[in-house]
Amino acid sequence: MAAAADMAKLAVVALLITAAAAADTTTPPPYTNHTVGGDNGWFFNPTTNTPATDYTKWAATQTFNLGDYLIFNTNSNQTIIETYNQTTYKNCNSTDALDSDTFIYGESNRIGESFTVAVPLVKVGNTYYFSDAENGVQCQKGMGFAIVVGQGRGLPPSLNQPPPPPYAEPPVADSSQTPPSTVSTGQQERFYNSGFRIRNGANLRIGLLVILSFGLLLA
Numbered sequence: 001m002a003a004a005a006d007m008a009k010l011a012v013v014a015l016l017i018t019a020a021a022a023a024d025t026t027t028p029p030p031y032t033n034h035t036v037g038g039d040n041g042w043f044f045n046p047t048t049n050t051p052a053t054d055y056t057k058w059a060a061t062q063t064f065n066l067g068d069y070l071i072f073n074t075n076s077n078q079t080i081i082e083t084y085n086q087t088t089y090k091n092c093n094s095t096d097a098l099d100s101d102t103f104i105y106g107e108s109n110r111i112g113e114s115f116t117v118a119v120p121l122v123k124v125g126n127t128y129y130f131s132d133a134e135n136g137v138q139c140q141k142g143m144g145f146a147i148v149v150g151q152g153r154g155l156p157p158s159l160n161q162p163p164p165p166p167y168a169e170p171p172v173a174d175s176s177q178t179p180p181s182t183v184s185t186g187q188q189e190r191f192y193n194s195g196f197r198i199r200n201g202a203n204l205r206i207g208l209l210v211i212l213s214f215g216l217l218l219a
Contacts, residue, residue, distance in 0.1 A: 030153075031065075043077075044138045044141070055143070059146070067121065068120075072105070075114040076112060079104065080105040080119070085102060088101070088102055122155060129144060
């Protein structure tokens with residue numbers, strides 16, 4: 001009887017170990033595109049002085065993970081600010097934000113110009129989005145939302161790249177040799193900053209406009 005009881009206990013332990021192993025191998029969710037605001041897009045109504053929808057409620061219906069994209073269908077009457085700094089978010093102002101935690105997407109000098117911006121989620125934890133147009137009025141009226149980004153599958157190879165090397169001054173040319181072709185300051189900036197520009201202390205990420213087929217891995 002004792003031997004039978006021991007065998008039964010061993011069988012139970014084996015089942016528990018198998019169940020735990022199965023739980024550990026659960027397939028993580030696929031990479032996902034989240035269209036911000038759904039069919040309402042990312043817009044502010046100047047007549048009613050309100051956002052097109054409640055973006056906080058929209059965000060609450062989504063699950064966000066590394067490698068996902070936020071798709072902003074919008075126009076130049078709004079801005080798209082991404083920040084990891086809750087104070088910047090609450091202040092509705094990116095003017096004094098740090099380059100390392102706040103980014104500005106898709107700026108345009110043409111009033112009302114429509115475009116689509118794809119924003120990748122590249123950091124686990126709290127991330128905030130808002131529009132600081134009209135000196136922050138849009139944000140103050142509810143044009144913003146906060147999300148929590150999970151690990152998911154981790155970053156895909158296309159987003160898991162090391163930062164570019166810091167810019168170094170080229171060596172002084174020998175006056176006796178033929179001078180090399182000159183490169184404008186703007187060209188140097190675009191090359192060494194890998195497509196990033198600076199506005200009021202916050203990075204302006206460019207090159208993600210009008211992207212609906214941007215090489216997102218859907219595995």
